[in-house]
Amino acid sequence: MALGDITTTDLNGWQYRAIGVLDDLVKAAIKAERHPLTWSITTNGALRGEVDRYRPDQTDNDRRAIFDEWCHVLNATDPRESKRYEGGVSLIAVFKHPTNRGDVQGSILLNIDPDDE
Numbered sequence: 001m002a003l004g005d006i007t008t009t010d011l012n013g014w015q016y017r018a019i020g021v022l023d024d025l026v027k028a029a030i031k032a033e034r035h036p037l038t039w040s041i042t043t044n045g046a047l048r049g050e051v052d053r054y055r056p057d058q059t060d061n062d063r064r065a066i067f068d069e070w071c072h073v074l075n076a077t078d079p080r081e082s083k084r085y086e087g088g089v090s091l092i093a094v095f096k097h098p099t100n101r102g103d104v105q106g107s108i109l110l111n112i113d114p115d116d117e
Helices: 006-030 058-071
Strands: 036-039 046-049 080-083 089-097 104-112
Touching: 006 036, 006 046, 006 104, 058 089, 058 104
Parallel strands: 046 104
Antiparallel strands: 036 046, 080 089, 089 104
16 A cells, blocks of 8 residues: 555544544434434535425425535535536525544535426
8 A cells, every 4th residue: 555545444443433423413403493404425525415305295496495504504615606508497505514534525515406497
């Protein structure tokens, strides 16, 4: 192994650090009664939160408000909008959450389907 190679220990450590951040975010969301996101953690320890798009009780405006609230709470960048190949648009904003072992990076995603626009 060469100096600087990324090991499985590194990858697992980065994911473990992201789990701690996600735990804090979910606990704060429960306390604030914030809508939950669908969360995933990548192999390099990045968080990805997506606004649920299959809730019939939420309009696109409701979902956008959830997205905007999470962006504000996480001090995320201004969302970048892109048109999706199959129609509709995606909004994505990125954030960094500091820890005592470095920042955990992440993104928040909102997909708006063409039928809902």
